Amino acid sequence: MSYPMKKIDPLKNYLSTRNAIGYVDRKNATQKDYNRIGFMSGLEVHQQLLTKEKLFCHCPAGIFQKHHEYDAELIRHMRPTLSELGEYDGTALMEFKTRKEIVYRIKNETACTYDVDDTPPFPINREALEIALKISLLSRLNIVGEVHITRKQYLDGSIPTGFQRTAILGVEGEIPLKKKKVRLIQLSIEEDSCREISDIGHRRIYKTDRLGMPLIETVTYPDMENPDEVKEACDYIRFLNRSTGLVRTGMGAGRQDVNVSCKGGTRVEIKGVAHTRWIPELTHREAFRQWALLAIRKELNARISKADWKMNAIEIHYYLFQTPTKEIDFANEHNDQIWAVNLPKFAGILSHFTQEGQVFAHEISDRLKVIACIEKPNMTHSECLEPGISEIDFEKIRKILKANGEDAQLVFWGNSDDIKTALETIEERCLMAFDGVPPETRKSFEEGSTIFERVLPGADRMYPDTDSAPIPLANTYIESLWADLPTDIIERYNRLKEWGVSEDTYHFLFTNNLFPLILEINEKLKIDPKLMGNFLGHRLKFIEGHAKRASNFEYKIIYGLFKYLQDSKLDFKLADEMLKLLIEHPKMQFDSVLTSIKFKKVKQSQLLEQVYFLSEKFKQLGKKQNPANAENWIMGQLRKLAIGNMALTDLHQEVRKVCDASFQ
Numbered sequence: 001m002s003y004p005m006k007k008i009d010p011l012k013n014y015l016s017t018r019n020a021i022g023y024v025d026r027k028n029a030t031q032k033d034y035n036r037i038g039f040m041s042g043l044e045v046h047q048q049l050l051t052k053e054k055l056f057c058h059c060p061a062g063i064f065q066k067h068h069e070y071d072a073e074l075i076r077h078m079r080p081t082l083s084e085l086g087e088y089d090g091t092a093l094m095e096f097k098t099r100k101e102i103v104y105r106i107k108n109e110t111a112c113t114y115d116v117d118d119t120p121p122f123p124i125n126r127e128a129l130e131i132a133l134k135i136s137l138l139s140r141l142n143i144v145g146e147v148h149i150t151r152k153q154y155l156d157g158s159i160p161t162g163f164q165r166t167a168i169l170g171v172e173g174e175i176p177l178k179k180k181k182v183r184l185i186q187l188s189i190e191e192d193s194c195r196e197i198s199d200i201g202h203r204r205i206y207k208t209d210r211l212g213m214p215l216i217e218t219v220t221y222p223d224m225e226n227p228d229e230v231k232e233a234c235d236y237i238r239f240l241n242r243s244t245g246l247v248r249t250g251m252g253a254g255r256q257d258v259n260v261s262c263k264g265g266t267r268v269e270i271k272g273v274a275h276t277r278w279i280p281e282l283t284h285r286e287a288f289r290q291w292a293l294l295a296i297r298k299e300l301n302a303r304i305s306k307a308d309w310k311m312n313a314i315e316i317h318y319y320l321f322q323t324p325t326k327e328i329d330f331a332n333e334h335n336d337q338i339w340a341v342n343l344p345k346f347a348g349i350l351s352h353f354t355q356e357g358q359v360f361a362h363e364i365s366d367r368l369k370v371i372a373c374i375e376k377p378n379m380t381h382s383e384c385l386e387p388g389i390s391e392i393d394f395e396k397i398r399k400i401l402k403a404n405g406e407d408a409q410l411v412f413w414g415n416s417d418d419i420k421t422a423l424e425t426i427e428e429r430c431l432m433a434f435d436g437v438p439p440e441t442r443k444s445f446e447e448g449s450t451i452f453e454r455v456l457p458g459a460d461r462m463y464p465d466t467d468s469a470p471i472p473l474a475n476t477y478i479e480s481l482w483a484d485l486p487t488d489i490i491e492r493y494n495r496l497k498e499w500g501v502s503e504d505t506y507h508f509l510f511t512n513n514l515f516p517l518i519l520e521i522n523e524k525l526k527i528d529p530k531l532m533g534n535f536l537g538h539r540l541k542f543i544e545g546h547a548k549r550a551s552n553f554e555y556k557i558i559y560g561l562f563k564y565l566q567d568s569k570l571d572f573k574l575a576d577e578m579l580k581l582l583i584e585h586p587k588m589q590f591d592s593v594l595t596s597i598k599f600k601k602v603k604q605s606q607l608l609e610q611v612y613f614l615s616e617k618f619k620q621l622g623k624k625q626n627p628a629n630a631e632n633w634i635m636g637q638l639r640k641l642a643i644g645n646m647a648l649t650d651l652h653q654e655v656r657k658v659c660d661a662s663f664q
Contacts (some may be wrong), residue, residue, distance in 0.1 A: 018353035039264025042222035054212035056121035070105035102157035128214035141170025147469035158193035166190035227280035239510035265290035281448030306434035331413035346408035379412035489530035505537020
């Protein structure tokens with residue numbers, strides 16, 4: 001029997017559905033737009049602590065290895081276990097479906113038998129515990145009376161034991177933003193996971209150098225109502241952590257998971273966001289992705305009930321295709337099976353907008369990659385935005401599938417061992433579309449898009465760690481920690497404003513914890529904090545961005561530099577040129593730096609004598625004769641010599657006086 005096909009223009013459908021859900025670019029979005037979709041977001045901010053050893057063993061912390069540097073490989077397969085309630089965690093079941101072989105690359109210098117679950121944990125690292133408690137106090141959290149170590153299941157292989165040891169230290173705090181306060185749920189201390197090297201097919205490779213390093217996690221309530229508030233809150237927490245000087249910095253030392261939902265949606269976790277600058281675009285797109293999925297839910301439920309929906313699929317032969325695509329050619333060359341799937345009543349759904357440049361079909365393709373382990377490209381469909389299988393070939397496929405005019409079709413390929421899981425995955429994701437937004441963890445990309453990573457873990461993955469005894473926290477001990485705390489970030493922010501430091505320097509100053517340096521230079525050397533703040537936030541930032549910073553360069557060198565200039569009665573303007581060299585060669589003596597930059601010390605009286613001489617010389621050059629031109633020319637001649645010997649503003653005043661008198 002022949003059915004009239006519903007003609008879908010994929011690009012037109014993508015644009016019309018994008019418009020129908022009211023998608024707005026972030027740069028044009030207002031609070032009214034976020035209120036309309038019920039934007040809501042919370043944070044889980046992770047920060048490595050600056051300790052000598054790992055959290056539950058004596059391996060050194062902070063020593064990292066390259067991918068090819070290892071002494072042994074350990075292979076494991078993760079399997080789910082029943083919880084105390086007799087239930088399986090959804091994430092564990094999903095990971096079990098993937099049939100992953102987990103490979104750990106171990107280096108003797110950075111791992112031990114505890115890391116691979118062959119020995120029990122040592123007592124918790126007290127240095128790490130103390131740092132975490134200080135940060136808990138700074139966060140205005142209520143400190144627990146006793147620390148209880150628990151286990152949190154991780155079946156993705158990132159921890160060889162299959163669980164992470166963690167402990168809650170503080171609950172119910174808050175942080176102040178510019179226009180509101182954000183509530184904190186808790187702060188926990190935990191061991192860091194392995195670093196992933198690759199994840200291809202059924203083989204995932206990790207290295208264990210980072211495994212077990214002490215880490216804190218600060219969790220907020222979903223109090224942020226727009227993307228900029230999410231970034232501001234995340235920056236505040238990271239600045240607060242760095243203000244102690246007791247946390248690690250650099251790539252990977254601080255990471256955040258961002259939880260996003262919209263009105264009628266559910267919590268979706270964007271995992272491992274590396275940079276806070278990514279947060280606004282990521283949260284904006286995720287909220288609207290959920291809003292689009294809710295529109296898809298409404299449309300599907302209007303067409304057919306979930307209980308009545310069932311897909312059908314059949315294996316098809318390569319020679320069915322009159323004009324096979326290069327992907328299908330590749331699948332045939334690798335002896336992959338090729339399957340066609342009919343999705344009843346899904347016409348217009350596969351090309352429905354979800355994210356910028358992405359449609360609902362991407363939701364299926366992402367899960368095929370993660371759960372069925374079929375690498376991309378792993379499918380094509382009847383509503384591709386870009387040319388794929390020809391319409392003639394799809395007509396053949398529709399006849400084979402006995403498709404209705406309101407159906408959509410997709411074609412996927414893969415190893416025969418993966419087909420059953422793939423079919424289950426496709427059907428499962430389509431059925432989820434009838435319910436709206438599936439709770440899941442998503443991986444982030446710099447431009448703001450996300451892809452499916454795994455099912456969101458349930459609350460039942462936490463249970464007590466029987467290997468670790470409770471740790472009582474005496475009131476006297478907690479009170480002693482208060483004495484050694486830095487000032488609040490909001491206090492520092494207000495001080496910078498009082499001093500008149502340019503606001504565009506604040507992010508750099510807080511990121512690098514430079515406020516204490518400004519304060520020390522002001523208190524001990526009596527140097528204007530406005531001058532110092534602007535120098536660090538503008539000049540230091542510029543120099544760091546254009547110089548090759550030595551690994552042993554420390555910001556405390558800047559204190560010594562300004563003390564040297566002050567004691568030597570040299571102008572602070574010289575710090576620019578000296579710092580350019582010191583960043584690359586921090587062990588150089590300041591006298592040697594001056595020699596290297598060819599600085600020549602001259603008296604101010606000698607400089608001023610040259611002003612009169614140059615004024616007369618200017619008149620002989622035949623240039624346009626007026627005081628302004630004379631000033632500029634003379635300053636150009638004396639600038640290099642003046643730097644460090646005389647403030648340029650003072651020199652300019654003297655030059656102006658001479659030029660004005662000379663041209664009267």
